Amino acid sequence: MMLPILLILAAYLIGSVSTAILTCRLLGLPDPRTQGSGNPGATNVLRSGGKKAAIITLAGDLLKGWLPVLLARLLGLDGPALALVALAAFLGHLFPAYHGFKGGKGVATGLGVLLGLHWGVGLASLLTWLAAAVISRMSSVGALTASLLAPLWIALILGDIWVTLAACVMLVLLYWRHWGNIRRILDGSEPRIGQKANPRR
Template sequence: MPYDVLLIVAAYLLGSLSTAILTCRLMGLPDPRGVGSGNPGATNVLRAGGKKAAIITLAGDLIKGALPVALTLALGRGQATAALVGFAAFLGHLYPLYFGFKGGKGVATALGAIFGLNPLAGAAVAGTWLGMALVSRISSLSALTAFLCAPAYLYLLAHSTPASLIMAFMSALIFWRHRRNIRNLAAGSEPRIGGKARADSTE
């Protein structure tokens, strides 16, 4: 048990590394918290710094979700512990220790955790996001659709009830973090991928 706690704490600390902020600092770009929607995530970095910075941000957020989960499974700790480790990395992204506990939405980090738990489930979630993005061109709607389905994908493909339940809680938090986006979607004012974000969009 103490070993599992160590893995969970380490995952939270890793998740607390804001890839968006660090990437923008290293590339000499504006702090993503002060431009566009103000959200330190790949979508806002795309608007603030372009495709290269956004790809680096997305990759970093995926890795910090997938790596601790994959390591936990490699150490033989089981799906339930691995899911808790993924949840810790996700919480680190949402509430980062190093950045005043003010982080992003957690979509890419949660997706990385799913890939770590079960690559097929991760591919299903990513495919759902991509399909909705191609149709709607709206990042937030794509994320909400994908994570509405994510717990079911994990249950069907990973055959793990604990992992599916933990993912359901993560999905609920993703919906909570997108509450302004949901209001904008209802009002028809949510920005499209590649477009300019309103100050209240937070995507």
């Protein structure tokens, strides 16, 4: 009983590490929370700090979702325990303990969680994101589409109801965090890939 609790706590604390903020500090770049959209994530770092900082941020956010879930699987967790570890890592990114519980939108960390659950789930979600992003030329559309289909990939590939439910919770939270993007998509003002974001919109 103690092991699952420790892993859930560790997943949240690992997820709470803001790769975007740390990367920008190490590279001498402005705090991403004060630039562009204000979101401490790879897309905003790309717009305000360049490709190198964005790649590091993306890799770190993926890793902090992937590592706790993979560790939990290797230690034999499944069902509700594994689902809670996955959800804890995701919640850590959205509500980080180290940054006043104000974090990113969860796209890269969510993908890391999916990769940790099963490489097939992660690959299917990544391909979904790429297809939607290329067609729309909007990163947010890719993220929203991939998260919408993630529970389906989990149900088909893993067949675990608890993990599927956790993915549904992640989906709701991700859409909530992207509500501003959804409104801009609907009114046609959402920035395209490679286009500067309007500050604080």
